[in-house]
Amino acid sequence: MNAAENFDVAIIGGGLTGAAIAFGLRSLGSRLVVLDEGDVAYRASRGNFGLIWVQGKGAGLPPYGAWTQQSAREWPRLAAELAGATGIDVALAQPGGVHVCLARDELDRRSGKLDALFAQPGFQRYDVEVLDHDALARRLPGIGADVVGGTWSALDGHCNPLKLLRALHAAIAGAGCAYRADRFVTWISPAADRFELETLAGRIVAGRIVLAAGLGNARLAPMVGLEAPVRPNKGQVIALERVPPFLALPVETIRQTDEGTVLIGDAQQESGLDEAPGLDVLATMAARAVRVFPQLAEARVNRTWAALRVMTPDGFPIYEQSATHPGAYIATCHSGVTLAAAHAYALAPAIAGGRLPPAFNPYTAQRFDVPQAA
Amino acid sequence: MTHDFDVAVIGAGPAGLVAARMCAEKGLATIAYDEQATPGGQVYRAVTTSPMHRMGILGDDYWQGASLARAFARSGAQYVPRATAWAAAPRDDGAWQLGISVAGTSSAPVARAVILATGAQERPFPIPGWTLPGVMTAGAAQLLLKTSALVPSGPTVLAGCGPLLWLIAWQYLNAGVKIDALLETTPRGRLAQAMPHAAGFMLSDYLAKGLQLVRHVRRRVRVVEYVTALAAEGEGRLQRVRYEADGIAETLPADLLLLHQGVVPGINLAHAIGCALQWNERQASFEPAVDAWGGSSLPNLYIAGDGAGIAGTAAAAARGALTGLAVANALGKIDARTRDKAAIAHRAELARALRGRAFFDTLYRPADTFRIPTGDTLVCRCEEVTAHDIVEQVQRGCPGPNQLKAFLRCGMGLCQGRYCGLTVTELVAQERGVPPADIGYFRLRLPAKPVTLRELAAMPSSPEALAAVVREKGTH
Amino acid sequence: MFRRLPDADLATTATVPLTIDGKPFVAHAGDTVAAALLAAGQVAFRTSAVTGAARGPFCLMGSCFECMVTIDGVADRQACLVPVAAGMRIQTRDGTS
Numbered sequence: 001m002n003a004a005e006n007f008d009v010a011i012i013g014g015g016l017t018g019a020a021i022a023f024g025l026r027s028l029g030s031r032l033v034v035l036d037e038g039d040v041a042y043r044a045s046r047g048n049f050g051l052i053w054v055q056g057k058g059a060g061l062p063p064y065g066a067w068t069q070q071s072a073r074e075w076p077r078l079a080a081e082l083a084g085a086t087g088i089d090v091a092l093a094q095p096g097g098v099h100v101c102l103a104r105d106e107l108d109r110r111s112g113k114l115d116a117l118f119a120q121p122g123f124q125r126y127d128v129e130v131l132d133h134d135a136l137a138r139r140l141p142g143i144g145a146d147v148v149g150g151t152w153s154a155l156d157g158h159c160n161p162l163k164l165l166r167a168l169h170a171a172i173a174g175a176g177c178a179y180r181a182d183r184f185v186t187w188i189s190p191a192a193d194r195f196e197l198e199t200l201a202g203r204i205v206a207g208r209i210v211l212a213a214g215l216g217n218a219r220l221a222p223m224v225g226l227e228a229p230v231r232p233n234k235g236q237v238i239a240l241e242r243v244p245p246f247l248a249l250p251v252e253t254i255r256q257t258d259e260g261t262v263l264i265g266d267a268q269q270e271s272g273l274d275e276a277p278g279l280d281v282l283a284t285m286a287a288r289a290v291r292v293f294p295q296l297a298e299a300r301v302n303r304t305w306a307a308l309r310v311m312t313p314d315g316f317p318i319y320e321q322s323a324t325h326p327g328a329y330i331a332t333c334h335s336g337v338t339l340a341a342a343h344a345y346a347l348a349p350a351i352a353g354g355r356l357p358p359a360f361n362p363y364t365a366q367r368f369d370v371p372q373a374a
Numbered sequence: 375m376t377h378d379f380d381v382a383v384i385g386a387g388p389a390g391l392v393a394a395r396m397c398a399e400k401g402l403a404t405i406a407y408d409e410q411a412t413p414g415g416q417v418y419r420a421v422t423t424s425p426m427h428r429m430g431i432l433g434d435d436y437w438q439g440a441s442l443a444r445a446f447a448r449s450g451a452q453y454v455p456r457a458t459a460w461a462a463a464p465r466d467d468g469a470w471q472l473g474i475s476v477a478g479t480s481s482a483p484v485a486r487a488v489i490l491a492t493g494a495q496e497r498p499f500p501i502p503g504w505t506l507p508g509v510m511t512a513g514a515a516q517l518l519l520k521t522s523a524l525v526p527s528g529p530t531v532l533a534g535c536g537p538l539l540w541l542i543a544w545q546y547l548n549a550g551v552k553i554d555a556l557l558e559t560t561p562r563g564r565l566a567q568a569m570p571h572a573a574g575f576m577l578s579d580y581l582a583k584g585l586q587l588v589r590h591v592r593r594r595v596r597v598v599e600y601v602t603a604l605a606a607e608g609e610g611r612l613q614r615v616r617y618e619a620d621g622i623a624e625t626l627p628a629d630l631l632l633l634h635q636g637v638v639p640g641i642n643l644a645h646a647i648g649c650a651l652q653w654n655e656r657q658a659s660f661e662p663a664v665d666a667w668g669g670s671s672l673p674n675l676y677i678a679g680d681g682a683g684i685a686g687t688a689a690a691a692a693r694g695a696l697t698g699l700a701v702a703n704a705l706g707k708i709d710a711r712t713r714d715k716a717a718i719a720h721r722a723e724l725a726r727a728l729r730g731r732a733f734f735d736t737l738y739r740p741a742d743t744f745r746i747p748t749g750d751t752l753v754c755r756c757e758e759v760t761a762h763d764i765v766e767q768v769q770r771g772c773p774g775p776n777q778l779k780a781f782l783r784c785g786m787g788l789c790q791g792r793y794c795g796l797t798v799t800e801l802v803a804q805e806r807g808v809p810p811a812d813i814g815y816f817r818l819r820l821p822a823k824p825v826t827l828r829e830l831a832a833m834p835s836s837p838e839a840l841a842a843v844v845r846e847k848g849t850h
Numbered sequence: 851m852f853r854r855l856p857d858a859d860l861a862t863t864a865t866v867p868l869t870i871d872g873k874p875f876v877a878h879a880g881d882t883v884a885a886a887l888l889a890a891g892q893v894a895f896r897t898s899a900v901t902g903a904a905r906g907p908f909c910l911m912g913s914c915f916e917c918m919v920t921i922d923g924v925a926d927r928q929a930c931l932v933p934v935a936a937g938m939r940i941q942t943r944d945g946t947s
Binding site for chain 1: 461463471473648770771772773774775776777780781786787788790813814817819820821824825826827828829830831832833834835836838839840842843844845
């Protein structure tokens with residue numbers, strides 16, 4: 001393959017972030033390409049837990065609370081459009097969700113954290129109830145005696161993240177957009193009116209590019225005058241066999257999927273690029289899950305995995321348009337499931353419009369530049 | 375940090391029995407765990423308890439396993455039957471933290487070195503209808519004979535290729551069982567392909583025994599050669615077997631179909647622990663990468679027997695001995711000179727056992743048609759994913775088994791890819807025109823066999839783990 | 851599908867009375883639950899979680915997970931890995947629950 005392939009827009013990265021943006025831009029048809037790596041890569045989007053989560057988000061950056069709520073509101077539209085375009089039901093359910101606490105002081109700390117969150121100037125409020133054990137037990141039969149209480153928000157929900165990724169890709173393909181796997185991007189050469197991408201399997205030329213390569217963004221961003229100080233943050237998941245339906249609401253670290261399996265997702269560790277689950281962490285997660293739902297003790301663990309969240313220094317996304325190369329955009333976050341609707345319906349149109357509006361200013365990487373002491 | 379044992383051996387088949395005996399005899403605190411109730415693995419299954427011992431049906435080779443089991447029992451090694459090893463994690467001090475499940479309760483012993491001797495499994499044999507009750511592997515039927523003196527009672531068809539198929543046919547004939555047909559799937563021209571390796575085979579022990587056995591079966595059983603298609607049919611259970619050979623199709627009534635097209639290494643535990651795998655082109659299977667002593671890519675973790683690469687029972691025993699010697703040296707019980715001197719005889723045994731393998735492997739390499747199915751044939755039995763489903767995703771750009779697993783759930787069922795992994799890799803390789811070695815395999819993780827959440831919770835935690843999970847929760 | 855060889859050393863092997871789907875059956879010491887079920891004439895042991903199709907044992911060595919039955923009230927145990935014991939209650943998916 002010697003000749004370069006030409007497109008109007010190239011999205012580097014076919015994970016949930018890149019695929020959601022591509023979905024929002026799919027009217028471009030064959031003028032859009034999504035580039036992906038090979039079968040074994042640091043794919044955060046194969047490790048997602050599946051929460052569409054609002055409660056607790058935005059401490060330190062109030063607009064993020066609003067951004068998250070906006071995405072949760074638009075999610076039903078995304079699920080419907082995907083079902084219509086592809087026949088794939090991504091199993092969206094937004095019944096509300098609970099964050100459980102296993103000790104009195106934990107519950108007090110959680111409650112205080114939410115108060116402080118809402119007290120931020122300009123924060124877009126929503127209702128959260130602090131529930132004691134008995135109130136929680138009414139919503140979640142079978143909840144363990146060790147659970148002292150939790151916080152409930154009606155805005156929380158979940159979906160099947162693997163079906164979501166598959167549906168986004170099917171919709172993009174259905175719209176005639178191009179998808180190229182095994183296209184690890186080695187170099188980006190910006191020219192006057194285009195970007196030339198060198199990949200491991202040939203050259204791609206595009207008028208505009210979107211860097212949605214997760215951890216790979218750190219290497220690619222400087223090539224187009226952007227920065228992406230992202231680091232891997234390891235989370236782990238335990239997948240249990242199918243059990244009879246018992247959990248209608250997602251609990252922040254335990255959810256029952258549309259297929260009947262139960263997932264337990266938790267843990268944050270800075271352990272570089274190591275993607276192996278640790279037995280000690282899995283054991284700790286399992287012990288905690290059994291305290292939350294004792295009936296799960298006899299369910300069988302079928303699979304475990306670890307995945308690397310793409311973590312910025314403050315945990316909030318980076319959305320930015322390059323000042324030096326205005327056709328280059330970057331999008332990175334660690335909540336690709338929750339934000340999928342916002343990425344498709346708000347971020348993608350902004351990119352299509354050629355300029356990111358001021359609403360995205362809080363998300364540039366400049367916020368990480370620490371002013372030098374005088 | 376203390377440890378519970380010097381050596382933990384996982385698997386009590388020929389390799390495990392010999393390795394454990396060798397380690398114990400050299401003075402190492404040794405324990406062997408095995409999933410079955412009695413020692414012997416699969417090839418010597420039930421050798422110490424079989425009801426078949428006065429009957430001259432199973433053949434002398436089988437009964438040799440009894441002496442291996444006796445030597446192991448006398449060695450001083452501990453033995454835990456009905457134990458499933460589902461986890462192994464390296465500790466900072468180089469020892470291994472194991473997860474062992476017995477009767478639904480898990481313990482977490484620590485051993486300075488681990489020897490995996492988990493052996494082989496039947497190669498997947500995906501044909502239309504292979505999930506119907508009444509379709510089993512030939513190995514499964516042989517286990518029923520060895521452990522329980524059970525033989526087929528109705529119309530029975532054997533199908534596939536490889537020495538085990540002929541062996542079980544011979545054993546059944548000895549037992550007076552009627553076999554309706556043996557459908558041989560070795561393609562035309564294979565013998566010619568295998569001939570360059572014939573010299574080794576001629577000198578091997580397999581030749582005389584094998585020819586006699588095959589001749590005996592051919593005289594008494596209807597053998598159909600060069601079968602190019604197979605299907606199991608029936609409503610809720612197997613009722614018919616349909617096959618094609620030389621352009622002619624025939625349907626046979628059957629209530630038992632025994633499939634066999636060779637065995638492949640059981641790699642799940644090794645791969646889940648993190649051992650590097652390599653593709654063996656001649657045998658068309660993945661195996662863990664090991665050195666001449668059975669050392670894997672991970673420190674203090676060894677792999678012996680068919681689990682390290684298919685080479686047969688005699689080779690497994692020889693490799694078990696070599697690995698036992700290597701571990702005894704690594705843990706300071708014998709010096710390198712003693713190890714190397716003792717190894718000479720075992721290397722000679724191994725070389726002798728390997729003579730003729732190249733011929734067999736070439737002759738009995740299953741035909742592409744039976745390794746790589748098409749259309750509605752199920753590839754993943756557990757999640758019911760068809761060949762067509764997989765090909766469709768690959769045509770849409772899905773590059774390999776792990777992305778396929780994410781999109782189709784193939785490989786996510788309880789068998790953890792044991793009966794579909796190789797098929798998926800080869801199907802993707804064929805569709806993409808890329809060698810299987812470049813496609814790779816499902817990325818497997820712990821647990822290597824399903825265990826309850828309670829058993830996972832019983833594994834030791836650590837300060838780092840608590841910090842990772844508890845964080846601002848503040849309590850645990 | 852399967853029968854016992856009449857001359858095998860079964861006279862010296864202890865017999866093991868148990869029940870299969872509520873009906874009494876006599877197995878032999880050394881049988882796994884799977885072998886006992888097959889000796890009793892059971893063809894299908896369970897149904898597939900995905901489509902409900904009938905499934906029976908395939909590998910009999912603990913790696914295919916097709917032979918799962920309920921033993922003494924505990925569901926989804928691999929019948930090929932459990933030796934029979936006197937008084938054991940075995941329930942297949944087809945039978946009474």
